[in-house]
Amino acid sequence: MLTKRKEAVASRARLSGLAAGLASGVLDRRSFLRRSGLAAGGVAAIGSLSLGAVRKAEAGPVVAGVKSEIKKNVCTHCSVGCGVVAEVQNGVWVGQEPAYDSPINRGSHCAKGASVRELVHGDRRLKYPMKLVNGEWTRIGWDQAINEIGDKMNEIRAKSGADSVYWLGSAKFSNEGAYLFRKLGAFWGTNSVDHQARICHSTTVAGVANTWGYGAQTNSYNDIRNAKTIVFMGSNAAEAHPVSLQHVLSGKEINRANMIVLDPRFTRTAAHATEYVRIRPGTDIAVIWGMMWHIFKNGWEDKEFIAQRVAGMDLVRAEVEKWGPEETERVTGIPGDQLKRVAETFAKQRPSTFIWCMGGTQHTVGTANVRAYCNLLLATGNVGVFGGGANIFRGHCNVQGATDMGLDITSLPLYYGLVEGAWKHWARVWEVEYDFLQARFDEVPAKSGRPARTRKENMELPGIPSTRWFDATSFKSDDVDQRDSLKAMMIFGHGGNTVPRMPDMVKALEQLELLVVADPHPTTFSAISGRKNGTYLLPICTQFETEGSRSASNRSIQWGEKVVNPIFESKDDYEVIYRFATKLGFADKMFKNIKVENNRPVPEDILREINRGGWSTGYSGQSPERLKAHLRHREKFDLVTLRAPADVPEVGGDYYGLPWPCWGKPEIRHPGTHTLYNTNLHVKDGGGTFRARFGTVYEDKKADGTSTTYNLLAEGSYSKGSELTDGYPEFTYGILKKLGWDKDLTEDEVATITKIGGANPDAVGWAIDLSGGIIRVCLDHGVLPYGNAKARAAAWNLPDPVPVHREPIYTPRVDLVAKYPTRPDGRQFRMMNAGFSVQKAAIEKGIAKDFPIILTSGRLVEYEGGGEETRSNKWLAELQQDMFVEINTADAAQRGIADGGWVWVSGPENKSKAKVKALVTDRVGKGVAFMPFHFGGWFQGVDQRGNYPKGTDPIVLGESVNTVTTYGYDPVTGMHEGKVTLCQIQAA
């Protein structure tokens, strides 16, 4: 719970006897550690030293006279990408120094970053492979584990097909690990390969990519120092991205920037704001349209920007007209004059940046929310400028990179999609036959009136989102649009408490034939169900125990050095993936161009393969050599511009971490792109335009037979130094020829293009040109290989081309549902999305009467994600000992709930309930409750500590918020509704 640490007495009153199970008691720090079984280690050892010895040990457990090595890595928690400087003696991580040289954190850490050393001391880590034998955890060896798992997978494949095995990957992988895992899924023959981006920013990626081309943060944390107005909506960065606040608060102080926080909860971020706006959860689109109503009404929009660089804003304008101050206040609860003030500030005091997180994305309307935010930025001309932009703060340390690497059910690596051209591109990069890959996929028979699918059709169809794997397991085979329902889960680095409807998940877990959890810690998956057999735990090391690159939220790619060898019997992802590929019989093909040493693929070589295929996203220029040079010269990069001075050896002129796109081959030394779509810079200095991804014109056909044609190319806007001074489409060999630029290609480049193109070389595009020639020539002429387009205010290919407000499925405002219903039921991602039926049933049953409080969820600074790793870290566990619910003072008084007392939070589905402590506070408004989502290990009042393998149980356990959260999925990405449901709260 958020408590003031200085007031020791007050905070102790809230501590519970967590280690003793459900019994409540008062624990101070020392008793806490002792009863958690921690005192046997460091605390007791140091406590027993004489005072003299303690004084000598002041600098830490560094041994005098022993050679120390400094290793540089990156914090493995959030996406900010703070540098970590580790001091190592005799292979032991003995000290941690401030990373003053990193331009991202400049010597700072949050609680998590300051305690990462504990991850590799790891007394709660999974120590060796284990399997469940008749309900008992049993130690086994790696060879036995890989053999048994592989045999079972092959058995399932023969009986139910490749799609019956689900590959759930991780944002904790390095880029190289994520890429290998996606490749493993492709060689296995399924597109059901996913990771945490599904549940954090899948809607962001879909929303922004459909607006202006790429699915990523447009600017950077550092660049927020240039902003004049900073808006946070659904982002509590002070807790979720603590060190980012360093840049925000410096900018606020130095520029006197406005800092506006829109959130249902008065968060720690809101505490720093110049203006706080409380909204009703789930009304983001209404809020944004309400702001834009004032902007259009008063002519505050950027007319030139819209005319030159935006298509379809008139359609948005028509929708916005419905959101006058009265209707906006009726739906959102925000007073009209406050929203007008915020709108005016955002439009006039530029540059303005808009920051959003999971408060915006985790909704049934997540993609539409994101596109509304983009429209606000576009209308005010705040994209493609320093100090502006969509600063999307992503979650885990490599969630951006893992998304880029295609751990996504809708795409191969680097956003090539799943179309035939994409498969053929990667087949060329991997040097395997396209037909071999196709043969790995299932043929799907006709089921329940749905047509059959060929192998080719199946390999081009998106897989099942991680939010619904359990539906795909427990649904009848006929209801899942693939050969059979799911039978096996291969879970690498993903928590089991991260998705709503956990009671449904537990039932599905018990139905699986095979469950494999590969992780440094046994996650909720391994403890929550009543499984007795067919369950394996594989110890994977952390990123501090291996090498590789990771992409921070701002697209900067940082290389991490190995600090220590993998502890206990753990192995890194590379080796485990290689061993599975070997067992499954395709390692030779899969690792054809990747060097393998002692069963371990070399990460540098994996990155080189990524470079060879990653043209579409500009992942081609970041060679391991360049990234390592950036690590060596970290201190040379500017705190605000992220750029190294031109005269610095090796990295001169580069932006830190070569943020993608870093165009062309490494040797042309593109500096990376600090700010996407910035026409004020030459493309060779990281300049850009909006990406021409959706053709050159769009004909909008209306129901009455008329139609409007929209020009999708930019008009009169182009990046600095461009030889083309108007919009242009993406480049192909044919277009180079028309411009006469093909003569700039070398003979070798033309030969490669001709070979790829076969009968039609003119159609070879910049993104599949393995020679990099088309890109190189484009850069020399000052143009972007991907074209120069308008951003799309209306995304015609999506369910609501212009976002419209839709009430959450479980809404307290039943009066608004008739006017603003959720979308109709429909089949998406191989299953029925029955949101409309669920909303209708909730109204008919009067759920809002029995469950009158809105429940929302979010992060705490001390923990991360599902929380097993951080709850196993004694320094963090001490700081947050209890799962809790924030309940408004009025709601608590009405229910006789006391601050610190136990309560039951019950949800509207499955008779779900969770026993947690009450934090009575006005941080949440009346009728709103908040729960953090990092807890697990208790389930509906039952302590499951005994279900973990001995010695691996996290120190802190607690109920998961997702035990009581409910149905609801975004139609575009399958994102769950994690931020709005209904609940009831009663004293326990």
Add this chain to the structure above:
Amino acid sequence: MSKVEQKKEGGMDRRSFFRAGSGAAVAAATVVATGAEPAAAAESASERTKARYKETEHVKTFYRVNRY
């Protein structure tokens, strides 16, 4: 259990423990600032809440690299 009793039992409070135990806490400049003090002296309530800011080398470096 009060703070005083806790110290009698183990001889160290939280602050001293961090100081003695680990470089992990160095990042918080205020913790570093106390680094030169003896480890185990018992503190009264007023001592515990007194201003501890000292402009150490770590603090100066932090200001320099962050352009304060």
